Amino acid sequence: MTASATDAPTLAHPDKLFIGGRWVRPASDRKLRLVNPANEEQFFEVPEASIGDMQAAVAAARQAFDKGPWPRMTPAERAAKMRAIGAALAKRSEALDKAWTAQIGTPVMIAKGSSAGGPGILDYYAGVAESYAFEDLRQSNGYMSKVAIVVKEPVGVVAAIAPWNGPLMTMLSKVAPALAAGCTVVCKPAPETPLEMFLLAEAVEEAGLPDGVLNILPAEREVSDQLISHPGIDKVSFTGSTAAGLHIASVCASRMARYTMELGGKSAAIVLDDFDPAKLGPMLAPLVTMMSGQVCINNSRVLVPRARHDDYVESLATSMAAIKVGNPLEEGVYMGPVAMKRQMERVQYYIDKGRSEGAQVATGGGRPADLNQGYFIEPTLFTGVDNGMTIAQEEIFGPVTAVIPYDSEEQAAEIANASDFGLSGAVYTEDTDRAYAMARHIRTGHYTQNGREFDLTNPFGGFKKSGVGREGGPEGMDPYLEIKTVFLPQAPSHL
Structure with a gap:
């Protein structure tokens, strides 16, 4: 079974x-041509936005923020619109699943139903907006003895830039808190994975979001x-490579624009000596090969006690070799291709x-011996590795x-x-106290015992x-807000 144009969403x-807030003709006739990584064939094309389109999008978002109703609506009113977007997006779950598989080769067993997280994150931030202070x-302690009202206001127009590996959820992790805060947004998806944003735009239109609040x-x-x-x-708000993040940070700093970034990783899984080697492979192999290893939180280093090194290696190697690699449209395939030719070469x-x-x-x-077409790489395990080696220090973004x-x-x-x-x-480890103690020693923002929670x-x-800043949780809305302190002789009537 091979992927074809019929596998693309409508x-x-x-x-x-x-x-x-409108579907408009692009300023040029340039196209983004999408290639299916499982068979190396073009399967779809969409308009490629130009500099003129970008200027129009920013102008629309600026007008919507400066003059439109969105920042001036109550949090409850914004929350209702966000839930409406989520409901409209849920109707398009099958199309979203197809888009993910066709664009980057995510197997159907992983993609199927994954789009449920999109409405979920919109609903979550709708709730945050309703309860946020x-x-x-x-009470001010200044010499005038006035009261102080600390106000959190939307930061303004947000450029949300997402990568190709998790195009829907990564973008919504920016869009949802930005909308909840009262910001307007220009979404710039990766050129390899634009389809989800067209579907999001359809949902925004169906939900009746005010014009210019969200642009693609x-x-x-x-x-x-x-x-x-x-x-x-x-x-x-950017998710992507550290190199690109450093460039964006320098550009933003030159004009004092705000930014948050989720960048690269080289995460370590530390195996303690009480953990059964027979359990390690079945637990860890599916994680390091999920989405062909194209996950920023991938455990691309596995640290094991030297005394039991060979036992852990045998367990992990056996389980990685057993991962079913193949056409992502086939049921039972756990690992598809990497997303593109340049990624395979990398x-x-x-x-x-x-x-x-x-x-x-x-x-x-x-390359797997039975797959001579598509951007396939075998699940690969290295031993004899020193932490100073290139493969232990640089993000590979593969299996x-x-x-x-x-x-x-x-x-x-x-x-x-x-x-x-x-x-x-x-x-x-089987010992939660040892796990927590280790977590507190590691300089990292996200840590899990016996698995990978997200x-x-x-x-x-x-x-x-x-990276800089945080996404997710109530803390994920903070970067989309500015803080203002207002001193008054007495509290306003609504407080």
Whole structure:
């Protein structure tokens, strides 16, 4: 069974852009041509937004923020609209699932039903908006003895820039809190994965969101560069590579624009000596190969006690070799291709680099023998790895992980922390107290015992070069708000 154009979702307006609350003709005839990574064939095309389209989108969002009703609506009114968007999006769940599989090769067994998280995050932030303390009455200790009202107001127009690996949920983790805060948004999806944003725009239109509150810009990186430097953009929310994040931070700093970023990771799973080797492989192998390893919180380093090194390696190698790799449309396939040709070449470069630096391949290391078409890479496990090697320090973003031995728990923590990144991590142990103690030693923003939890109703983000700020939870709305302090002789009547 091969993927074809019939596997793409049906869009209401595949030849237009959503700007200012309307479907409009793009300013140019340029197209984004989407390639299915399972068979290397083009299956769809959508308009590519130009600089002129970007300027129109920012102008629409600016008008909607400065003059429109959205920032001036009550939190409850905004919440009702957000729930309406979620309900409209839920009607498109099958199309969203198809889009994810067709664009980046996410297997149907993972994609199916995953779109339920989109309405969920909109509903969650609708609830946050209804309960959030946008005004806080305090007593001033200043010499005038006035009362103080600490007000949290929307930051303004937000540029939300999402990557290709999780296009819907990553974008909604920005859009939902921004809308809840009262901001207006220009969404710039990755050029490889624009389809979800067309479906989101349809849901926004159906829900009756005021014109210009949310705008969609499917475009290449040139438009992104102009977007982040546009004076009409008050804040940039970005998920992607650390290199791109550093560039965006410098551009925002030059004009004092606000920004939050969720960037790369090189997370370590630390296996403690009480954990049964037979359990490690079945638990960890599905995580390091999920979405072909194209997950920012992937455990791409596995730290094991030296005394039991071989037992843990055998368990993990056996389980990784048993992962079913193939066409993502086939039931039972757990791992599809990597998302694009350049990604396959990148992963293969790191595999070759690991070998050249002296690491050994315990399983995998190339293309599956029975798959000669598509961007497929075998689940790959390295041993004989020193933490200073390239494959232990740089983010590979593929189904590749490295086993590193340690001699004490203190050394394990040192190895885990010896990284430019600090996004995620895990500890495998049957002892919760030991797990919590290890979690407190690791300089990372996200940590799990015996697995990998991901929950956007709790804060998520990184230390060090893994990002700035947090997404998820009530804390995820804070970056979309500015704080104002108002001193009055007495409290206003509504407080």
